[in-house]
């Protein structure tokens with residue numbers, strides 16, 4: 001049974017630096033008919049469980065710890081008994097949302113996550129957030145970029161814990177080395193490809 005990618009859009013809010021914004025988050029679920037990984041835990045546990053269906057959730061993998069991506073992660077963990085995975089450099093952001101609840105397993109660059117007969121490789125891509133990661137699914141020909149790379153360019157770096165130079169370096173070194181036809185599944189908004197985004201860069 002081949003692994004596949006399922007998608008839903010879930011709406012809610014994002015708060016940081018004393019401001020709150022309405023946001024639509026992409027939810028990505030990777031796996032086969034038996035088991036799956038949930039990428040991020042935006043806004044609404046019931047909506048996430050609806051996309052998961054009857055499958056066993058092996059892990060809740062957080063691309064970074066902004067509240068629109070992790071707010072319901074502990075609640076989803078309770079419902080699925082799956083561990084929450086996060087890069088430890090995002091601890092300060094996590095703690096803005098969850099003061100007495102930690103994640104379970106640290107992510108690190110180069111780590112491989114297996115699910116439903118396929119593999120996702122963790123790429124540490126700091127910039128939008130210090131512990132931001134992308135997940136490269138080579139066999140599926142796609143990469144999940146969270147808020148690091150969007151259709152039309154890099155993620156935002158105007159708020160606390162972001163670094164504008166670092167995000168460009170991460171994109172150049174970790175994402176633009178992937179095959180051009182790799183489909184980019186983003187944290188917000190539509191898909192793109194590595195090749196399309198490369199062509200928008202002045203030095204790409």
Ligand SMILES: [Zn+2]
Nearest residue numbers: 064066128147
């Ligand atoms: Zn974010």
